[in-house]
Amino acid sequence: MKRLGFVVLASTIAITAAAPASATILLPGEVGVAFSAFDASTRGVQLDSIQSGTTGATTYSGFLRSAVYRNTLGTLDFYYQVAITAINFGDEVYNLTSAGFFGYSVEALVDGTDFDGVGFFTAANNPNTQGPAGSTTTASRNGSGSVLRADFGANGLEGVGQTSATYIFRTNATDYDLGGTFTTQDGSVAQRANFQPTSLVPEPATWGMMLLGFGMVAGAVRYRRRSRKIVYA
Known part of the structure; x- marks a missing residue:
């Protein structure tokens, strides 16, 4: 999951950099x-x-x-x-x-x-x-x-x-x-x-919201995995 998060972050940064400059x-x-x-x-x-x-x-x-x-x-x-x-x-x-x-x-x-x-x-x-x-x-x-x-x-x-x-x-x-x-x-x-x-x-602010959303999804997945470990320990 850490690797997936890194890929999402890198892709988002690359797309934002390609967007029109001010x-x-x-x-x-x-x-x-x-x-x-x-x-x-x-x-x-x-x-x-x-x-x-x-x-x-x-x-x-x-x-x-x-x-x-x-x-x-x-x-x-x-x-x-x-x-x-x-x-x-x-x-x-x-x-x-x-x-x-x-x-x-x-x-x-x-x-x-x-x-x-x-x-x-x-x-x-x-x-x-x-x-x-x-x-x-x-x-x-x-x-x-x-x-x-x-x-x-x-x-x-x-x-x-x-x-x-x-x-x-x-x-x-x-x-x-x-x-x-x-x-x-x-x-x-x-x-x-x-x-x-x-x-x-999408404007830079929109990319920021998308990045935040990706982060929330990744966090939720990590939380569910941690919860499962506790239940089945």
Whole structure:
């Protein structure tokens, strides 16, 4: 039993260490939060991706790009990029939104590089600065926490060939499905089904309660064994 207890303790410590470290979190109801620079060493492995046209929009056309990566912390990152191939004069794509993230922790990150090489994500191609130092794009989240938004500000897309940076929402999710949405808008709206998180990593406090529970079970087993020895002695 001592050996079992040690294994449980070691496993719990390892899982807790793999959980997302504390960071700037985009809380429900927050607006105008600056995106942080993405640390490429934490990117991990791509699990899924979609590139589709701007179906539904009448004032612009282009591509909506998104992907899910399992980062090196073991949780999921959700990637978004918008590329414009045509847009009406005077119009401007000014934000993107994604749902649903209700109940999940979210960190807002940005990457302006062509990080996937031959993949469909490209380097930011916009007249304004796209990196965190000087970017006017900010992150927001609605009151329930379900919808995430990148507001482009002066980084809005208003010309043929312009491409946003890739905006990355790091979560504590461990699985995903296609039940969410990805939306962009200016004078009209483009929307499509998109990835959303479906299960999450227990918070450190939850792991602590689980560890306490394991300890109580181990103690109860030891007590029963000790009691049997006394009865049959």
